[in-house]
Amino acid sequence: MTIESNFLYVRETEAPVSPPPRRETGLGYWLRSNLFSSLGNTVLTVVTIVFLAWILPILYNFLVGEAVFAGTMDDCRAHPAGACWVYIQARASFMVYGFYPIAEYWRPNTVFVLGLALIIPLLMPRAPYKVPNIIAFLVVYPIVAVILLAGGVFGLPYVPTEMWGGLMLTLALSVVGVVGSFPIGILLALGRRSNLPIIKTLCILTIELWRAVPLITVLFMASVMLPLFVPNGFTVDKLVRAMIGITIFYGAYMAETIRGGLQALPRGQFEAAAALGLNYWKSTIFIILPQALKYVIPGIVGTFISLVKDTSLVSIVGLLDLINAINAAGASAEWASPTKAFTGYTFAIAIYFVLCFSLSRYAKYMEDRLNTGHKR
Amino acid sequence: MSAAESMDIDRSNMKVSASEVAIDIVGMNKWYGDFHVLRDIDLRVMKGERIVIAGPSGSGKSTLIRCVNRLEEHQKGKIVVDGIELTNDLKRIDEVRREVGMVFQHFNLFPHLTILQNLTLAPIWVRGTPRAEAEETAMHYLERVKIPEQASKFPGQLSGGQQQRVAIARSLCMSPKIMLFDEPTSALDPEMVKEVLEVMISLAESGMTMICVTHEMGFARQVANRVIFMDQGQIIEQNEPEEFFHNPRHERTKLFLSQILH
Numbered sequence: 001m002t003i004e005s006n007f008l009y010v011r012e013t014e015a016p017v018s019p020p021p022r023r024e025t026g027l028g029y030w031l032r033s034n035l036f037s038s039l040g041n042t043v044l045t046v047v048t049i050v051f052l053a054w055i056l057p058i059l060y061n062f063l064v065g066e067a068v069f070a071g072t073m074d075d076c077r078a079h080p081a082g083a084c085w086v087y088i089q090a091r092a093s094f095m096v097y098g099f100y101p102i103a104e105y106w107r108p109n110t111v112f113v114l115g116l117a118l119i120i121p122l123l124m125p126r127a128p129y130k131v132p133n134i135i136a137f138l139v140v141y142p143i144v145a146v147i148l149l150a151g152g153v154f155g156l157p158y159v160p161t162e163m164w165g166g167l168m169l170t171l172a173l174s175v176v177g178v179v180g181s182f183p184i185g186i187l188l189a190l191g192r193r194s195n196l197p198i199i200k201t202l203c204i205l206t207i208e209l210w211r212a213v214p215l216i217t218v219l220f221m222a223s224v225m226l227p228l229f230v231p232n233g234f235t236v237d238k239l240v241r242a243m244i245g246i247t248i249f250y251g252a253y254m255a256e257t258i259r260g261g262l263q264a265l266p267r268g269q270f271e272a273a274a275a276l277g278l279n280y281w282k283s284t285i286f287i288i289l290p291q292a293l294k295y296v297i298p299g300i301v302g303t304f305i306s307l308v309k310d311t312s313l314v315s316i317v318g319l320l321d322l323i324n325a326i327n328a329a330g331a332s333a334e335w336a337s338p339t340k341a342f343t344g345y346t347f348a349i350a351i352y353f354v355l356c357f358s359l360s361r362y363a364k365y366m367e368d369r370l371n372t373g374h375k376r
Numbered sequence: 377m378s379a380a381e382s383m384d385i386d387r388s389n390m391k392v393s394a395s396e397v398a399i400d401i402v403g404m405n406k407w408y409g410d411f412h413v414l415r416d417i418d419l420r421v422m423k424g425e426r427i428v429i430a431g432p433s434g435s436g437k438s439t440l441i442r443c444v445n446r447l448e449e450h451q452k453g454k455i456v457v458d459g460i461e462l463t464n465d466l467k468r469i470d471e472v473r474r475e476v477g478m479v480f481q482h483f484n485l486f487p488h489l490t491i492l493q494n495l496t497l498a499p500i501w502v503r504g505t506p507r508a509e510a511e512e513t514a515m516h517y518l519e520r521v522k523i524p525e526q527a528s529k530f531p532g533q534l535s536g537g538q539q540q541r542v543a544i545a546r547s548l549c550m551s552p553k554i555m556l557f558d559e560p561t562s563a564l565d566p567e568m569v570k571e572v573l574e575v576m577i578s579l580a581e582s583g584m585t586m587i588c589v590t591h592e593m594g595f596a597r598q599v600a601n602r603v604i605f606m607d608q609g610q611i612i613e614q615n616e617p618e619e620f621f622h623n624p625r626h627e628r629t630k631l632f633l634s635q636i637l638h
Contacts, residue, residue: 266482266484268480268482268484269484269486271447271480271484272478272480272484272485272486272543273486274445274447274473275445275447275473275476275477275478275480275547276473276497276498276502276546276547276550277470277473277474277498277502277550278497278498278501278502279466279470282501282502286497286501287486287497290488291486291487291488294488370488
């Protein structure tokens with residue numbers, strides 16, 4: 001068969017490498033492709049702009065324009081259209097520390113700063129001394145924190161947990177919950193995939209039982225029922241009981257999230273690790289978990305965020321968490337003002353947002369960092 | 377196929393031991409549920425042998441070599457590897473796995489670790505080799521597979537052929553006595569098959585005991601001292617490559633060869 005000669009071809013000059021056409025880059029291109037790419041998107045963009053134009057001035061007026069930044073509660077009562085920041089300033093210490101004695105504020109402050117000093121390098125992948133850092137944070141720090149916060153030794157006045165409250169209590173519950181539920185979740189997830197029938201059954205039962213109960217029920221059980229079952233004279237602190245309840249509850253959720261990651265891992269990874277002679281724990285620690293956890297970072301962070309917010313449920317068993325403290329802060333008549341409650345909750349929203357949004361941003365950063373060229 | 381045929385092979389170190397047994401499989405059977413996947417397998421591999429296992433897909437070739445390092449469990453019969461019988465004893469399984477290297481069709485490198493970390497992980501944590509020494513060994517093998525410059529990259533940044541050469545180097549870092557290859561070139565683009573076969577040939581030249589499940593008949597002809605043909609979970613025929621390819625005895629073997637050699 002013969003081919004017409006103009007179908008035969010040999011390239012003689014190299015085609016030049018050139019930048020993309022102008023309309024593929026720049027602000028105009030971004031606007032067109034992101035905001036006005038279709039009729040539907042254009043309508044959405046317009047609706048959003050109208051909504052923002054309506055809501056932003058209202059928010060500004062309430063939070064800044066009409067707000068009372070200085071003065072007395074009488075000024076607040078005279079400005080019912082603006083936020084009452086005077087109230088927040090006056091009651092901030094109660095919202096942060098609860099009934100903790102004012103003279104001892106340096107103790108939670110020290111615990112907080114110490115915690116930051118240990119957590120921040122731990123979260124920075126490049127920071128050195130990871131192992132001593134982890135030991136300091138997981139072993140030494142909790143002991144120091146309990147001694148400092150509760151006192152009763154080394155000449156520190158005893159402060160019972162009933163007097164702890166506010167943001168301090170919320171942070172304590174969140175940190176214990178996050179740090180505790182993660183390893184519990186890992187162990188339960190590994191156990192659920194175990195070949196040993198007893199371990200597998202126990203883990204399935206634990207996970208399903210704890211996930212089948214609302215957290216409120218867990219907290220009620222921990223605070224009301226548990227004392228009925230333990231011998232007289234033996235008590236576990238109410239705060240500790242709530243911490244244990246939250247930790248195990250979220251450990252069960254964490255387990256299922258992590259199990260998803262374990263199942264997403266190709267079988268070849270388990271086999272390659274085994275073929276190299278790595279035993280179960282070594283292959284789990286070095287090969288399986290690093291990859292499985294990376295797959296489910298979004299799920300893990302979702303669970304953490306939900307944990308942080310759910311610590312507010314401890315108010316139903318009488319613990320004075322941030323929300324409860326904010327409610328209690330304005331309870332007496334001297335703080336009465338039309339916008340007191342709004343202002344208080346705005347303050348709570350701001351704090352929860354900072355906590356949860358930074359968790360989410362950090363997770364995004366780690367996800368990007370751990371991406372080792374699967375997509376080129 | 378032609379990749380291996382065009383090679384000059386140095387046979388001076390390719391010696392099959394007459395007395396030392398590397399792997400001894402006696403009356404081995406395996407089932408997946410009701411499916412009898414391996415039937416009455418008897419296979420003795422001497423030290424220094426280069427065995428190629430061929431056969432149609434689903435014939436049990438991969439399952440057979442995966443039984444040798446216990447990635448699959450056999451239900452009947454006996455497998456002795458380097459003098460250690462494979463039983464449910466986890467300690468013995470780990471002992472066997474330390475001595476037997478395996479290369480997979482899909483490389484199975486650890487994507488979250490750099491190439492160097494892939495190579496040093498097992499020596500450090502299984503053999504207890506000091507890190508510096510493990511890294512030195514790793515670089516030595518990376519040079520042997522001709523990609524030392526990739527040491528600090530991640531597997532996802534390498535081509536398929538490069539990844540498979542890293543996988544071979546990773547196994548060699550454990551200084552195994554036996555190497556198993558499970559279709560090492562089947563997932564590669566045609567232009568990358570040769571670079572992997574070259575590494576396998578140089579390994580054979582060094583006297584390594586090898587069992588290779590492969591469709592590279594050129595490699596089988598040139599390198600193997602024995603070719604095993606399997607079908608439906610049984611060993612149908614084994615012979616020296618020359619005889620196997622030119623004078624197959626069993627009807628099934630003749631049919632198979634007529635289909636793959638054209």
